[in-house]
Amino acid sequence: xxxxxxxxxxxxxxxxxxxxxxxxxxxxxxxxxxxxxDIQWQEGLIGGIxxxxxxxxxxxxxxxxxxxxxAIYLAAVGDFKYDTLPRNKRPEQALLGLRAGLGLFAxxxxxxxxxxLVNSSSLxxxxxxxxxxxVVRELTGGIYFGQPKGIFTDASGSRRGVNTMVYSEAEVDxxxxxxxxxxxxxxxxxxxxxxxxxxxxxxxxxxxxxxIAAAYPxxxxxxxxxxxxxxxxxxxxxxxxxxxxxxxxxxxxxxxxAMLTGSIGxxxxxxxxxxxxxxxxxVHGSAPDIAGxxxxxxxxxxxxxxxxxxxxxxxxxxxxxxxxxxETVLAQGYRTGDxxxxxMTLVGCQQMGEKILAALSV
Ligand code: IPM
Ligand code: MG
Numbered sequence: 118x119x120x121x122x123x124x125x126x127x128x129x130x131x132x133x134x135x136x137x138x139x140x141x142x143x144x145x146x147x148x149x150x151x152x153x154x155d156i157q158w159q160e161g162l163i164g165g166i167x168x169x170x171x172x173x174x175x176x177x178x179x180x181x182x183x184x185x186x187x188a189i190y191l192a193a194v195g196d197f198k199y200d201t202l203p204r205n206k207r208p209e210q211a212l213l214g215l216r217a218g219l220g221l222f223a224x225x226x227x228x229x230x231x232x233x234l235v236n237s238s239s240l241x242x243x244x245x246x247x248x249x250x251x252v253v254r255e256l257t258g259g260i261y262f263g264q265p266k267g268i269f270t271d272a273s274g275s276r277r278g279v280n281t282m283v284y285s286e287a288e289v290d291x292x293x294x295x296x297x298x299x300x301x302x303x304x305x306x307x308x309x310x311x312x313x314x315x316x317x318x319x320x321x322x323x324x325x326x327x328x329i330a331a332a333y334p335x336x337x338x339x340x341x342x343x344x345x346x347x348x349x350x351x352x353x354x355x356x357x358x359x360x361x362x363x364x365x366x367x368x369x370x371x372x373x374x375a376m377l378t379g380s381i382g383x384x385x386x387x388x389x390x391x392x393x394x395x396x397x398x399x400v401h402g403s404a405p406d407i408a409g410x411x412x413x414x415x416x417x418x419x420x421x422x423x424x425x426x427x428x429x430x431x432x433x434x435x436x437x438x439x440x441x442x443x444e445t446v447l448a449q450g451y452r453t454g455d456x457x458x459x460x461m462t463l464v465g466c467q468q469m470g471e472k473i474l475a476a477l478s479v
Contacts (some may be wrong), residue, residue, distance in 0.1 A: 118155050120153050120155055120250040120258075121154045121155070121156065121326050122154070122155040122156070122157055123155070123156050123157065123187045123188070123430050124157045124185070124186045124187050125145075125156050125157070125158055125159070125186055125187060125189070125190050125425075126159050126160075126179075126182050126183045126186040126188075126189045126190065126394075127158050127159070127160050127161070127190050128160075128161050128162075128163040128164075128179065128183075128189060128190070128191040128192065129140060129160070129166075129192045130163050130164040130165075130166065130192050130193050130194040130195075130208070130401045130403060131164045131165040131166055131193065131194050131195055131208060131269060131405070131408075132195065132196055132402070132403025132404050132408040133192070133193060133404045133405075133407060133409075133413035133466070134164070134192030134193040134194065134403055135192070135407050135417040136180070136326045136376055136408075136409070136411065136415070136466045136467070137192050137413050137414075137415040137417075137466060138190075138192040138415050138418065139165040139191070139423065139467075139470070140415035140418060140419060140467070140469065140470030140473070141190065141192070141247040141415060141418040141419050141422050142158065142190070142472055143470055143472040143474060144180065144419050144422060144439060144442075144470065144474060144477065145190075145422045145425075145426075145439075147474055147477050147478070148426070148438055148477060149381075149435070151435070151438070151477070151478075152432060152434065152438075154430075154432065154435075156319070158184065158312075159182055161176075161182045161183065162176055162178075162179055163175060163177070163179055163180040163191070163194055163215070163299075164193075164194025164195060164208035164211050164213045164403075165181065165194065165195065165196050165198070165199045165208045167211065167238055168199065168202070168206055168208065168243050172206075172272055173206075174194070174206060174207065174208050174210050174214075175210065175211035175212035175214040175215060175218075178216070178414060179215075180215065180218045180219075183215065183219060183394065183396075184218075184219065184393070184394070185431065186394050187394055187429060188394045188395055188396075188397060188425050188430065189215075189219075189394055189395070189396040189397065190285075190397050190398075190422065190425060191215075191396050191397065191398035191419070192398065192399070192418060193205075193398070193399065193401065193404070194208035194209065194211055194212060194379075194402075194403055195208040195209060195367075195401050195402055195403045195405070196208070196403060196405040196408075196450070197405055198405075201301055206470055207387055208403075213261065213262075215396060216256050216257055216388060217262065217397065219240070219388075219390055219393060219394065219395075219414075220257065220390035220391070220392075220393065221252065221256055221257060221388035221389060221390045221395065221396055221415075222255060222257045222258070222288070222291060222292060222389075222390060222391075223254075223255070223256065223291075223295045223388065223389045223390070224252075224253070224254040224255070224256040224367065224386060224387070224388045224389075225250075225251060225252075225253055225299070225383070225386060225387045225388075225389070225424075226252040226253075226254060226367075226375075226384065226386045226400055226427075227248045227250070227251045227252075227304050227373045227383060227384070227386075227424075228248060228249075228250050228251070228252065228371075228374040228375060228377060228378060229248065229250075229378070229384075230245050230246065230247070230248040230249075230377065230378050230379075231378075231426060231444055231447055232246070233444065233447035233448050234378060234379045234380075234383070234447065235379075236379075236457060236458050237378075237380060237456045237457075237458055238376070238377060238378065238379040239376065239377030239379075240351065244351075244353065244354065244355075245354065245377050245378075246261045247355060248354050248355055248377055248378070249358075250354065250357040250358060250359070250360060250374065251299060251303065251358070251360070251432065252360045252362070252370060252371045252374055253292065253296040253299060253359060253360065253361045253362070253369055254362060254363070254364060254366075254367025254368065254371060255284075255288065255289075255292040255362070255363045255364050255367065256364060256367075256388055257263075257288075258283070258284055258285075258288045258363070258364060259282055259283070259284060259318075259364035259365055259465055260280050260281065260282040260283075260363075260364065260365045261364045261365065262281075262364075263280060263281035263282055263283040264281055265279055265281055266279055266280045266281060267279055274374045281367070282316065282318045283318060284318050284321060284322055284363065285319065286325055289321065289322050289325040289326065289436065290325055290329060291362065291391065293309075293325060293326045293329045293387075294329065296309075296359055296361035297329065297330070297332070297333040297336055297463070299359050299447040300333070300336045300358060300359040301333060301335060301336055302356040303358050303359060303383055305335055305336050305337060305358070306336070306339075306358035306359065307330075307336050307337070307338050307339070307358070307359045307360075307361055308338075308340070308341055308346070308357055308358075308359070308360050308361070309323065309338065309339070309340050309341070309360075309361045309362070310320070310324045310340075310341050310342070310343050310346045310360055310361065310362040310366055310370065310461060311323050311340065311341075311342065311343065311362070311366070312342055312366075313342070314342055314345050315338070318363075319331065319363075322363065322387070326338070326340070326361065327340075327448060329479070337415050341361070343366045343369075343370070346362075346366075346370060347369070347370065347373060350370065350373050350374055350377070351373070352379075354374070354377055360374075362471075363408060371386075371400060372392035372400070375400050375401075376461075379456055380455040381400055381401040381417070382399075382401055382413070382414030382416060382417055382453065382455045382456065382458045383414070383416050383417055383420070383456070384399065384417050384420075385397070385398075385399060385400070385417050385418075385420035385421035385422075385423070385424050386398055386399065386400050386421065386424070387421075387424045387425070387428050393428065395425070395428060395429050397421040397422065397424050397425040397428075397429070398418075399417030399418050399421055400417060401417055404449045411465035411466050411467055412453065412454055412465060412466065413453065413464070413466045414453035414454075414455050414456065414468050414469070415453075415469055415473075416443055416453075416471055417472060419439060419443060420439070420440065421469075422439060423435075423436040423437075423439040423440050424429070424436070426439070438477060439473075439477070441475060441476075442474075442476035442477045443471050443476075445476040446469070446476050447460075449472070449476075450462050451464045451468075451469060451472050452464065452471055453465070453466065453469055
């Protein structure tokens with residue numbers, strides 16, 4: 118049998134993107150070699166760097182390349198220096214365009230606390246020990262994309278900023294199915310987060326999620342208002358298995374959940390559509406303040422590679438090997454600055470990558 122070859126689009130982007138991408142790719146190449154498959158990389162431009170070189174943060178060529186690949190491996194986009202650009206030229210627009218362009222409506226953000234890191238969190242060890250939850254965030258609808266949107270000037274000359282939070286039944290249904298399916302394979306608990314006490318869009322959301330639950334009798338469904346969910350996440354996060362929520366609430370709650378693990382530098386994500394390639398990227402951003410200084414934590418990028426192997430390339434064993442290598446290196450005491458605690462060995466981005474590679478080859 119010939120070794121399978123996967124065509125992966127690598128989008129390094131801005132800030133710390135290129136440094137963590139280099140580590141992530143090296144780890145994937147190493148594990149591919151060990152597991153007997155090939156990765157054929159194609160590099161595309163995205164974000165500020167794409168804007169500088171082509172005038173567009175998401176060049177048509179990049180989207181096309183992404184569409185013609187088995188998966189997309191993305192690092193991060195953005196820099197303060199682009200904050201003054203018109204909105205449609207800003208790096209963040211590239212992410213939204215990529216999500217919409219590939220139909221990636223399901224964003225999976227797993228939050229797992231590694232035993233080696235319980236002391237790096239700002240929360241008490243007994244609160245966070247053993248956390249293993251998954252945020253399922255709707256990614257191509259809701260207030261991020263709803264119409265009308267814009268800044269409008271009325272007849273008297275005063276301006277109004279408008280966004281619209283809207284979900285169709287079909288949009289709720291398809292993301293709910295993703296979340297129920299995941300819950301079924303995990304601890305069979307699903308908490309749907311909304312603001313149904315105030316918002317009509319949430320009333321419909323809750324109604325549809327409840328209706329779909331009938332097809333998943335083995336999954337225990339609960340509902341929670343988003344303000345309470347924000348509180349429960351820091352009060353007793355272990356009550357959660359799968360959290361299902363809309364685009365904006367998911368954006369906020371996933372950052373909050375990320376911090377439970379001690380650093381947002383640890384968390385990977387997958388963005389999937391119903392068909393076609395998915396995007397795998399860290400939950401964190403481009404951290405321009407530390408870019409180019411070899412200080413970044415590459416672990417979220419590396420773990421995003423593991424998610425790519427598991428969800429898009431059907432190489433679950435290779436994925437597990439990467440995850441175990443990360444745990445080994447943390448158990449050995451190596452830490453980047455964001456997860457450093459006394460008595461540990463401080464390493465840079467590149468060295469963290471070397472340690473992970475070494476752990477892979479034993
Ligand atoms: C995320 C980010 C993005 C979002 C931004 C950069 C557009 O915060 O992926 O969580 O809001 O979705
Ligand atoms: Mg966010």
